[in-house]
Amino acid sequence: MSSATLEKNSSALADAESSAAxxxxxxxxxxxxxxxxxxxxxxxxxxxxxxxxxxxxxxxxxxxxxxxxxxxxxxxxxxxxxxxxxxxxxxxxxxxxxxxxxxxxxxxxxxxxxxxxxxxxxxxxxDMEPFFQAYRDVMPFLITTGNEPTRERQQSAEDRKRFDDTTKCILCAACTSSCPVFWNDGQYFGPAAIVGAHRFIFDSRDEGGEQRLEILNDRDGVWRCRTTFNCTEACPRGIEITKAIQEVKRALITRRF
The missing domain is CATH 3.10.20.30 (Beta-grasp domain)
Known part of the structure; x- marks a missing residue:
């Protein structure tokens, strides 16, 4: 065996030992x-x-x-x-x-x-189906009236900032499945669904805010939240979920959003 081969094998062995360490x-x-x-x-x-x-x-x-x-x-x-x-x-x-x-x-x-x-x-x-059904129930899509636009719906940076945090949700269910209310009653919409609703309720281009608020005004909606902050701590995206839920509650009371 040549010295070059021996040197190469020794180097490989040293690398393997270093890695194992x-x-x-x-x-x-x-x-x-x-x-x-x-x-x-x-x-x-x-x-x-x-x-x-x-x-x-x-x-x-x-x-x-x-x-x-x-x-x-x-x-x-x-x-x-x-x-x-x-x-x-x-x-x-x-x-x-x-x-x-x-x-x-x-x-x-x-x-x-x-x-x-x-x-x-x-x-x-x-089984993620109950989680996704709650998300579907809050209508997580843009609702508008009138004719179909011929160009994109523009929005100011300030208006976009209003709901920027809740656009980060990746529907992992970490927040909803950390909620004690959800553990005890699977009928509760859960934090993720409310976050999904928040993202459109406060979108200046959307016209379905009142509909979503009425959906969340149900006995299994936002009023079931006990503000334990479990959801906020569990979110891997750092969304201020408890804050978003409180903003939806405030919108229900004041009808301003």
Whole structure:
């Protein structure tokens, strides 16, 4: 073997050892549920090595690809945009793709379970239909009258700023499934639906504000909010959800928006 080859192999070995030195042994404690096997959920531990700078989603991929292919969870973009991988990590609603392992103490078991308040279908996957139905019920689209415009509807920067915060919602359900009212009564519209309504109620181009306010004036609407701020803390996009809900309440009282 030539000296060049030996040098190349030594360099590769050194790189591998350097990389391994950064790994930590973690224990992921995952709440498993498979209705085809049992109607009871169980906790299952998985122990493996991983770079602490990796994300929880990377760890779940490692478990599924290398340890247990039956593990079931949702994910798509893996960059905090699609919102499909919301789950409870160490007791808090988070996006698995935005949560670094080093930020949740890898030296203790990391618990992962499905978000609360929605029916669990399998492992970390919940039935999102009730959540999306509440969102559809508030008519999350522009409502206008008159003839179809021949050019775009223009809006001032100041008018756009009025509802800018609530345009950031990615429908991950982290806010709604962190709400104690929603846990106890699935009929409550929930924070995400109210945020969706807020985005159009305060849009100067929209003419459906009164309709949406009447929808949210229902007994399962905004008045069910108890202002616990759970939703605001859970939002991975940093939306001031509790503030938006209060603004909708104020609009209902004053009819000014």
């Amino acid at each position: 950064h790994l930590v042994t973690v224990t992921f404690r995952i709440r498993r549920f498979n209705p085809e096997i049992s109607d009871q959920a169980i906790w299952e531990d998985f122990q493996f090595q991983i770079d602490p700078k990796e994300r929880v989603l990377d760890a779940l991929h490692k478990i599924k690809w290398d340890l247990d292919g039956t593990l079931t969870f949702r994910r798509s973009c893996a960059h905090g945009i699609c919102g499909s991988d919301a789950m409870r990590i160490n007791g808090r609603n988070r996006l698995a793709c935005k949560t670094l392992i080093k930020d949740i103490n890898p030296h203790k078991p990391i618990t992962v379970e499905p978000i609360k308040g929605l029916t669990v279908l399998k492992d970390l996957v919940v």
